[in-house]
Amino acid sequence: MIEENIMIEMTYRDALRQALVDQMSQDSNVIILGEEVGRYGGAYGVTKNLIKEFGEERVIDTPISEAGIVGAAVGAAMSGLRPVVELMYVDFIGMTMDQLANQAAKIRYMFGGQIGVPMVVRTQGGTGRSAGAQHSQSLEAFIMHTPGLRLAMPATVNDAYHLLRQAMAQPDPVIFIEHKGLYTLKGEVDLNATPLPWGKAAVLRQGDDLVIVTYSRQVHYALEAAKKLAENGIEATIIDLRTLNPIDFETIRPHVERSGRAMVVTESVLTCGVAAELAARISEECFDFLHEPIVRVAGEDIPISVSPILEKGSVPNPQMIEETALKMFS
């Protein structure tokens, strides 16, 4: 039987919700735990109406107890459930860090491989709402620095759907970071298509002059910059990592080798960030091919302000990516 492709236009938010619905329908062991996920429908509306469809037993409103919620998910996962926690803001991950880094991440290893912790923590990060220093961060590097935790960050609507479903089927804990600036993004989802495998980066644009490696909202900024660069005769390859653990270096390698120029773009801060890891790998593995230093375009090493003008000035934008690329050729 040939399955037909079903292309549906929806928002990033709806794609996430659809992924939860489809996965919950398929696997009765999936439960959702989090603050305001039930009656309120999620602070950003992702879990809207799920409580009506799946009931209070599976969509559980919790007190404001992040450490306890994540810890409960660890125990539930070890007891045969597939918990999906919604952490309202990634900024609250500090409160859950013991449960994530010392418990969830280490249980399989410490206990000699007896059991895994198949849970997902969905959360969202990033700037764009004047939400201030404690509600606007990009903290993926915290997670990447902890072996044992998987990390996915969807940039597109299609990935919001497929990556979340894949995350919910992983054998190990996955931190799934959405971007608050993408929830209303519209795009097509092919519900029946075989998605790109988990852990594989996507090449969204091909060009011979430069490769830009990025993820999450900066993918869109990089694509915008690439259009402008093309007007100047510079053709960029854009790679969307999709997952940051695992990192798909094999997709990056040939593009760096071909173009000899690599830029890494992140909204998260520069120092000890995702870009640092990628730049190090590129330089180690592709050193002989490079014509220019690998350039990191990243968030400033500062907290995020509530003032819109300062907030915007704290993170990369398309112009900054474009200008940096031009400098790499001057």
Place this chain on the structure above:
Amino acid sequence: MNSTAFDASISSGSNSRHVELYKIMRRIRTFEERVGELFARAQSAGSMLHLSIGEESAAAGFCAAMEPMDKFTTHHRGHGIFLARGADPKKMMAEIGGKEAGYCRGKGGSMHIADMGLGHLGANAIVGGGIPAIVGAGLAARHKQDGSIAVAFFGDGATGQGVLYEAMNMAALWKLPVVFCCINNQYGMGTRIDQATANPALHERAAAFGLKAETVDGLDVEVVAQAAQEFCDAARAGNPGFLAIDCYRFYGHARKDKSPYRDPVEEAEGRKKDPVLFSRNQIIKLGLFDETELDALDDEIAEEMDATIDFTIAQAEPPLMSLFRDVYAPSEPEPEAVRTRINRILAND
């Protein structure tokens, strides 16, 4: 217009005290209404603005018992508390607008307003985040023997956070001059208190740690003020406490929330617990002021608060170069901008 902190020398239950507390509450309510207006006019920095309308008695009543050197932290719904401690509404509004003239130069905003000069160690956007700092402030007060106390203001939702219990235990263990003041407006976002705990008698938990503990109704600011006085006096004598003040969150959680999860009947009932109206009626009943005089007072406050919006709109954005200021002490070098760094790296070929 008097924008200083409540004059604690005015004796409890006295006529001028009734009026003074009413004034503070009216100023809070009017200020919060103007915050709503600032948002509606798209002049606020974002929409994460949490109004304390319905909770004015907690702020006015509790702060009436505090002394000028006392320290405090607040939660994200802290405009009223700060006003009651003597904040300048213009500098507050400018901060809420993300302007350079604000208390925190536009960097903090509504949820991170602070003023060390007034003992405000900071509002917080992390539920429970500001609570343990008062344990430290209490240790410092004791160390310096300065007679001050420290108060943590937080919402009922923060009782879900483990850090509250760690802080309460240390405060009780070390007999620190601190008070935990829980403003129970019955909701944490869309979650009603009885959906977040099996025992909503919150003060009972504090009692279990050995803290002086009580819940008072927030309808009558005078009742709140009297309880607060007892708790502050006890704390100053080395008996820390936990005071819960019951009230009702009149409007949505933040500016975009219309509380669709609330029963309209419950909401109408809840809004009847209006401490500002109650105080106004008391004043009339006691014959201290008549309607006309109170209207005149309200108008004066309205004018003052209208001016905060005009002031805010007229203020400048923070300069872009301030981005790198105050990450570290002024004596330290500022972090290098990413752009500067890129230019440096790519310049020499």
